[in-house]
Amino acid sequence: MTAAADETARRLLATALQVDGGEIDGEAAIGRTERWDSLAHMRLMLGLEEHLGRTLTSEEMLSIESLGDLIALLNGAPG
Amino acid sequence: MSSWQPGTILKLETEHYLLRSLTGEDASEAYISWWNDPDVQASLGFEPRGWDWSHAVRHIQRFDNRRNFHLGIFPKGESLPIGFVSVFIEHGNRALTNTVIGNRAYWGRRVVLEVRERIFDFLFDEIGVAKVYGRVESRNFASIFNYKAQGFTCEGVLRQHGLGIDGKRCDTLMFGLLRDEWKSQAKTGAFR
Numbered sequence: 030m031t032a033a034a035d036e037t038a039r040r041l042l043a044t045a046l047q048v049d050g051g052e053i054d055g056e057a058a059i060g061r062t063e064r065w066d067s068l069a070h071m072r073l074m075l076g077l078e079e080h081l082g083r084t085l086t087s088e089e090m091l092s093i094e095s096l097g098d099l100i101a102l103l104n105g106a107p108g
Numbered sequence: 109m110s111s112w113q114p115g116t117i118l119k120l121e122t123e124h125y126l127l128r129s130l131t132g133e134d135a136s137e138a139y140i141s142w143w144n145d146p147d148v149q150a151s152l153g154f155e156p157r158g159w160d161w162s163h164a165v166r167h168i169q170r171f172d173n174r175r176n177f178h179l180g181i182f183p184k185g186e187s188l189p190i191g192f193v194s195v196f197i198e199h200g201n202r203a204l205t206n207t208v209i210g211n212r213a214y215w216g217r218r219v220v221l222e223v224r225e226r227i228f229d230f231l232f233d234e235i236g237v238a239k240v241y242g243r244v245e246s247r248n249f250a251s252i253f254n255y256k257a258q259g260f261t262c263e264g265v266l267r268q269h270g271l272g273i274d275g276k277r278c279d280t281l282m283f284g285l286l287r288d289e290w291k292s293q294a295k296t297g298a299f300r
Binding site: 059060066067068069070071073074075087088090091094 | 215216217218220246249250251253254256257262265279281
């Protein structure tokens with residue numbers, strides 16, 4: 030489950046940042062990762078919702094500031 | 109520090125942009141179109157306004173450059189703004205800000221972060237406000253990113269309070285930034 034979440038999180042973030050998956054730094058975060066800008070964040074949220082098949086709650090959406098947050102959310106997501 | 113005196117045109121500068129109080133003469137076709145653009149207005153939580161030139165001029169003239177400002181964002185070397193920042197200094201020594209990038213070619217280019225950094229320095233250092241805050245619809249992911257990237261805290265969620273860009277009801281989020289938090293970022297270089 031954790032490995033799958035890690036892989037999915039990296040794929041979603043790479044797609045949003047428009048880079049290869051291998052370029053995703055394990056410490057990737059808002060304010061630290063140059064390519065993580067407002068449009069990339071929008072792509073990430075929409076990609077995450079598409080993956081989950083539902084709309085994110087405000088609390089979920091606000092929780093995501095790093096790759097680690099994304100993995101944590103995916104680990105807690107049903108299915 | 110700026111050379112601004114209360115009641116006069118405010119001019120601020122960043123690396124790539126000049127910020128200047130708009131006047132009635134700045135009510136260009138492009139400026140008016142932002143108020144009538146469904147996407148731009150949805151990002152503010154409003155329907156298109158249906159404004160004409162005279163309405164736009166009246167709006168600009170509401171700002172007194174004392175307690176409220178309507179600053180055009182001009183790329184250096186260009187005469188037309190690409191958007192604006194409105195600032196309202198309220199009772200309680202706090203400031204509400206709204207930022208609009210009307211020119212889509214500048215979306216995703218960190219304009220908001222660059223210009224707000226200068227404006228926050230002005231508000232905290234020259235005006236002396238204790239807090240800056242803003243509100244945003246929960247579906248406006250780009251704007252939420254900008255608040256997070258500048259160290260704001262989400263202080264409240266107004267449930268099903270607004271209409272999102274997709275026309276559905278959504279939460280409204282209140283973001284706040286205190287003077288000490290901003291100063292602490294300046295010391296560490298975080299988010300700058």
